[in-house]
Amino acid sequence: MPKRVDHAQRRAHITDALVRVAxxxxLHAVTMRAVAGEAGMSLNLVQYYFETKAQLMHAVLERLEQQSHERWAHRLDRLPRPVTARAFIDTFLAEALPTDTASRAFHLVWTSYAVLAMTDPELAVQPFVAGPDRLEAQLAEVLEQAQRDGAMDTERDAPREAAHLLSLSHGLGTSVLVGQRTAPAALNILHDHLDRLFTDPSRDRLGLEAATKRSRS
Incomplete structure (x- = not known):
């Protein structure tokens, strides 16, 4: 009886191989042949699943985003209950920094992709901006809930603050990646920013169910 092939597993194996090569x-040095060699597959088999390098790179972004969300959810699972809005955002910011092999690979590939997408029309497509857009919307919802609970000043613009948080985390992540500052130093900067956002932590009551749902959406 022929061996049953798990195509989803093969696709994941190929995308993980690209991340290791990158x-x-x-990322600029990655070729389909190099990915095939790293994956231990023939070039033809890699091209069966991904006809072009652009298709493969889009799939890599989606997988990296999924893995990052899973690590974020795992961090949330270890927090005291109920999970507050401050803790929810704090775990996201901690996950967003390149502090280990997995998060460093995420940052390196994502940043490299952004640079390549500026000059390659095949790469400058919706999947690249969809992830940050979703994160920004999630953070805005959490900040709006913190305002309703009285933990954050209602005079602040929650969507704009979410954009600030995402931009700040991306910038600090890059600074850690290139060695400008350490991860703990970057986290201290992020915590200082959160201290200014959350004016009354005692009234921060974001529920665990809502927090978990947002982190996995």
Whole structure:
């Protein structure tokens, strides 16, 4: 009886191979042949699942985003209940920094992709901006809930503050990646910013169910 092929697993195996090659050599140096060699597959088999390098790179972004969300959810699972809005955002910011092999690979590939997308029309497509857009919307919802609970000043613009948080985390992540500052130093900057946002932590009552749902959506 022929062996049953798990196509989803193969696709994941190929995308993970690209991440390893990119982390070692840089995304600009990645070729389909190099990915095939890292995955231990023939070039034809890799091209069966991904006809072009652009298709493969889009799939890589989606997988990296999924893995990052899973790590974020795992961090939330370890927090005291109920999970507050401050803790929810704090875990996101901690996950967003390149502090280990997985998060470093995420940051390196994502940043490299952004640079390539500026000059390659095939790469400058919706999947690249969809992830940050979703995160920004999630953070805005959490900040709006904090305002309703009285934990954050209602005079602040929650969507704009969410954009500030996302931009700040991206910038600090890059600074850690290039060695400008350490991850703990970057986290201290982020915590200082959160201290200014959450004026009354005692009234921060974001429920666990809502927090978990937002982190996995």
């Amino acid at each position: 982390a070692a050599q840089g």
